Amino acid sequence: MTWEFRLRALLFMLLSVTPALADASWPTSGWPESTPAEQGVNVDVLRRLDDEFASGKHGYIDSMLVIRNGHVVYEKFYEHDYDSAFKSQPEQTRGPYNYYDPDWHPYYQRGPLHSMQSVSKSVTATLIGIAIGDGKISGPQAKAAPFFDDYKSADDDPRRAAMTLHDLLTMTAGIQWDEDSYPYTDPRNTCAVMEGSDDWTGYVLSLPMAADPGSTYLYNSGVTMLLDHVLFRATGEHSLAYAEKRLFAPLGIKDYYWKQTPAGETDSEGGLYLTARDLAKIGYLYARDGIWDGKRILPEGWVRAATAPLVDPGFGGDDWRYGFQWWLVPYGEGEPKYAWTGIGYGGQQLLVVPEYDLVAVFTGWNIYDTPSLDENYTLPLMIEAVRTSE
Numbered sequence: 001m002t003w004e005f006r007l008r009a010l011l012f013m014l015l016s017v018t019p020a021l022a023d024a025s026w027p028t029s030g031w032p033e034s035t036p037a038e039q040g041v042n043v044d045v046l047r048r049l050d051d052e053f054a055s056g057k058h059g060y061i062d063s064m065l066v067i068r069n070g071h072v073v074y075e076k077f078y079e080h081d082y083d084s085a086f087k088s089q090p091e092q093t094r095g096p097y098n099y100y101d102p103d104w105h106p107y108y109q110r111g112p113l114h115s116m117q118s119v120s121k122s123v124t125a126t127l128i129g130i131a132i133g134d135g136k137i138s139g140p141q142a143k144a145a146p147f148f149d150d151y152k153s154a155d156d157d158p159r160r161a162a163m164t165l166h167d168l169l170t171m172t173a174g175i176q177w178d179e180d181s182y183p184y185t186d187p188r189n190t191c192a193v194m195e196g197s198d199d200w201t202g203y204v205l206s207l208p209m210a211a212d213p214g215s216t217y218l219y220n221s222g223v224t225m226l227l228d229h230v231l232f233r234a235t236g237e238h239s240l241a242y243a244e245k246r247l248f249a250p251l252g253i254k255d256y257y258w259k260q261t262p263a264g265e266t267d268s269e270g271g272l273y274l275t276a277r278d279l280a281k282i283g284y285l286y287a288r289d290g291i292w293d294g295k296r297i298l299p300e301g302w303v304r305a306a307t308a309p310l311v312d313p314g315f316g317g318d319d320w321r322y323g324f325q326w327w328l329v330p331y332g333e334g335e336p337k338y339a340w341t342g343i344g345y346g347g348q349q350l351l352v353v354p355e356y357d358l359v360a361v362f363t364g365w366n367i368y369d370t371p372s373l374d375e376n377y378t379l380p381l382m383i384e385a386v387r388t389s390e
C-alpha cells in the first residue's frame with residue numbers, strides 16, 4: 001500500500017467521521033462556532049434584529065446570542081453608558097439591590113458577567129430537580145412544611161401544612177404577595193421589602209396565606225427563596241454551593257457570581273450573574289433532556305415535568321403557561337407548541353426551542369423608559385430564521 005493511498009484512506013476516514021464527531025461534541029470547554037447557513041439559519045432575519053438593537057429601537061439591549069445544532073451561529077454585543085443613566089436618577093444608596101447602580105447592574109462590577117435576574121429562578125428549579133435525582137428530595141409532591149420546621153409558623157392557618165414543593169415550583173403556594181402593582185425600585189413592592197430585610201426566608205414565611213395552595217397562580221419571588229431553603233435543608237448546601245458541584249462544574253461554567261442574602265442564603269430568586277454563553281449551556285442541557293456529554297445531570301422525566309404547561313399565569317398572552325419556574329411561550333398555528341423560556345427583569349431571555357434544536361439568549365437593562373424586550377417579538381423571529389432557511 002503506497003503512502004499516497006494511506007493518506008487518501010486516512011483523509012476519507014476523517015471526513016466520514018466528522019459529522020458524527022460534530023453531533024457528539026459538547027460545549028463544556030466552549031461552544032463550537034459555525035455560520036448561520038451551515039446550520040440552517042437565515043442570517044438576514046438575524047441581521048434585521050441586530051440592526052434594530054444597534055439602532056436603539058428596543059432600548060438598552062446588551063447582547064444577542066443564537067445557537068443552532070450546538071453551534072454558535074450569531075453573537076452581538078451593544079454598549080451603553082449606564083453611568084450616565086444612573087446619574088439621571090434621584091440620589092439613592094448604592095449597592096446590589098439598587099437596580100440603577102452601574103457597579104451591580106446590569107454587569108457585575110463592570111465585568112463580563114450579566115445579571116440574570118429572574119432567569120435565576122429557572123436555575124434554582126433545575127437544582128431542585130438535581131436534588132431529586134440525587135435522592136435528597138422525594139419529589140415535587142413532597143410537603144413543604146417539614147423543610148421549614150426551623151422557623152416558627154406565622155399563624156395556625158391549616159393551608160400552610162397542605163403546601164407542596166409542586167406549589168412552590170409553580171408559584172401557586174397561596175402566600176400573600178404583591179410584586180406587580182409597583183416597580184421593583186418602589187419600597188411598596190413586596191419583593192423590595194424582602195430584599196431589604198435581614199432574613200428573606202423568615203420574611204416570606206411571616207406573611208399570611210391568601211389562597212389554598214395549588215389553586216391560584218401568583219408571581220412570587222419569595223417562593224423561590226423558599227426553594228433555596230428547601231435545598232439547604234435537603235442537601236446541607238444553599239443554591240450556590242450545590243450548583244458549583246452539581247451543575248456548573250459538569251457544564252464547564254467557571255465564571256459566575258451569585259448574590260448572598262444578609263443571612264447567608266443564596267439569592268435564588270434573582271441574584272445570579274452569568275455570561276450569555278454559559279446561560280445557553282443550561283438551555284442546551286434541557287434541550288438534551290438533562291443529559292450532558294453522556295452523563296445524566298437531571299433525573300429522567302424532569303425536563304418533561306418542568307416544561308409542561310402546568311399553570312395559566314393570566315398574562316404574557318392567551319396561551320402562555322408556567323411550569324417549574326419556566327415560562328412556556330407558544331408558537332405555531334393551531335394547537336400551540338411551546339418554547340421553554342427563562343425571563344428576567346430588564347430584558348433577560350433564555351429561549352429553548354427543542355423542535356428546531358435552537359437556543360437563544362438576549363440580555364438587556366430596560367428599567368428606564370423602554371419596556372423590556374418582548375418574547376412575543378423575539379421568539380417568532382427566531383422561528384422565522386429557521387423556517388425560512390429550510
